[in-house]
Each structure stands twice: as structure tokens, then as C-alpha cells.
Amino acid sequence: MPVSPVPKTTANALETQGIGKRFGGFWAVKDVTFSVRPGERRAILGPNGAGKTSLFNILTGDYAASSGSIRLFGEDVTKSSVPKRIKNGLRRTYQHAYLFDGLSVHDTLFLAVAGLRGGWRQILPVRKSDPRRIEAERLAEVCGIPEFLDRMVSDLSHGQRRQLEIGIALAEDPKVLLLDEPAAGLSPAERPQLSNLLLSLPTDVTVILIEHDMDIAFRTSESVTVLFNGQLMAEGTPDEVMANKDVHEIYVGGTHSE
Numbered sequence: 525m526p527v528s529p530v531p532k533t534t535a536n537a538l539e540t541q542g543i544g545k546r547f548g549g550f551w552a553v554k555d556v557t558f559s560v561r562p563g564e565r566r567a568i569l570g571p572n573g574a575g576k577t578s579l580f581n582i583l584t585g586d587y588a589a590s591s592g593s594i595r596l597f598g599e600d601v602t603k604s605s606v607p608k609r610i611k612n613g614l615r616r617t618y619q620h621a622y623l624f625d626g627l628s629v630h631d632t633l634f635l636a637v638a639g640l641r642g643g644w645r646q647i648l649p650v651r652k653s654d655p656r657r658i659e660a661e662r663l664a665e666v667c668g669i670p671e672f673l674d675r676m677v678s679d680l681s682h683g684q685r686r687q688l689e690i691g692i693a694l695a696e697d698p699k700v701l702l703l704d705e706p707a708a709g710l711s712p713a714e715r716p717q718l719s720n721l722l723l724s725l726p727t728d729v730t731v732i733l734i735e736h737d738m739d740i741a742f743r744t745s746e747s748v749t750v751l752f753n754g755q756l757m758a759e760g761t762p763d764e765v766m767a768n769k770d771v772h773e774i775y776v777g778g779t780h781s782e
């Protein structure tokens with residue numbers, strides 16, 4: 525299946541201007557402005573409660589923004605529905621995988637493809653040559669689990685479930701992919717495999733990930749945004765962020781060596 529081209533525009537893949545989310549008198553995210561170029565790999569870092577997942581929820585439409593604006597390839601999507609943002613090429617994963625244990629890996633990926641190609645009412649009958657089956661097999665290859673196509677989801681390891689979730693998010697070649705803590709719960713042995721998967725994602729897909737594992741975040745990202753108390757605290761390359769005194773004192777902890 526041909527890869528969906530990145531829109532021909534000079535606009536950023538994703539851009540926010542003063543975005544915020546308020547719950548009563550509490551601002552979970554406040555006045556966050558940042559931009560991500562097409563094809564860029566960006567990590568969002570910050571301690572627990574910094575507003576990282578809330579920011580993702582605003583970007584995807586799970587939360588309505590209380591302030592500010594969001595643009596996707598130049599188009600204002602601030603008030604767009606979740607399905608509209610998906611249609612425009614935005615996908616995400618969640619901290620906790622929402623998978624059906626009673627399905628096989630192949631069936632799971634097939635349903636992801638079928639659902640995005642106009643609904644599930646025309647799923648059956650399914651021929652071996654059905655393009656949706658072929659696409660499901662391609663996704664399994666991309667996310668590194670082709671040998672598990674016939675395995676039940678309930679029999680997958682935690683790391684394999686995370687890989688499957690990324691495969692689902694890659695259905696129909698998204699243009700911007702948001703990954704919410706993909707390494708959460710992985711064993712030390714599984715983490716290098718995840719890093720390799722992230723590094724192998726299609727280069728025309730813009731990837732933004734929330735990650736507590738700084739080794740994975742810095743290895744797989746070319747730029748980093750750090751949040752603290754819902755606000756943007758630092759931004760730059762991994763080396764620049766690692767050298768930032770505020771990041772050492774607030775996010776990493778301890779003292780910064782001059």
C-alpha cells in the first residue's frame with residue numbers, strides 16, 4: 525500500500541499557541557506554545573503531574589482546550605472532533621493499552637485497518653487477497669511482531685502488547701503519531717527493542733512521545749520539550765536539555781554540576 529504523503533505545505537506538522545486546560549480553578553496545562561516540524565522526532569518530558577498526558581489529550585481532542593489554538597499542518601483543529609483529527613492524520617497511543625484479549629494479533633490489526641477505511645459493516649467476507657489483510661500483515665512487520673500474527677492478544681508479553689498498540693496507531697499511515705509512555709511497564713530486556721522500533725518508524729511520520737525513560741527519549745528524539753506544573757520549562761536538543769540547570773534541579777533531581 526502506498527504511503528500517504530505528508531501534505532505539501534511549509535506549515536509545521538503540529539503547532540500550539542498558548543494552549544491550556546483548566547479544571548475549575550486548576551490549570552493542568554497553561555500557556556504552552558511549541559511547534560514540531562514535519563518528520564521531526566520530539567520527546568515531551570517532565571515529572572509526574574507536569575501536564576504531559578493532559579497536553580496530549582488536548583492535542584487529540586479528548587479534552588477541549590480552555591485557551592489557545594492548535595494547528596495541524598496549518599489547519600486550525602482547536603475545535604475539531606477526535607474523528608476529524610484522526611481523518612487529518614493524527615493518531616495516538618495511551619499509557620495503558622486498550623486491546624481485546626480474545627482476538628488474534630492479525631484480527632486486531634485487520635480491524636484497525638477496516639475501521640479506518642470507512643467502517644466495519646463491510647468486513648465480511650474476507651479473502652486472502654483482501655488489501656486490509658495484506659495491510660495488517662505489513663503493520664505486524666513494521667511494529668516487529670510478524671511471527672505473532674496468529675497468536676492471541678492475551679498470550680502476548682507486555683512489550684509485545686505495546687508493539688501491537690503502535691501497530692494499531694500506524695494503521696492508514698498517520699502523519700503525526702503521539703506515543704504516551706510506550707516504555708511504561710517494559711522490562712530492561714524489552715526496552716532496547718522498543719528503542720529500535722521507534723528509530724525504525726517511517727521517516728515521513730512526525731513522532732511525539734511522552735517518556736519517563738530518558739535513555740529512550742534522548743536516543744530516539746532529535747528535540748525535547750520539558751513541562752513543569754503544566755507550563756513549558758525548557759526546550760532544545762537532548763544535549764541542551766541535559767545541560768539545562770532547571771531540568772537538573774526540577775526534573776532529574778539533585779544538583780547541576782557547573
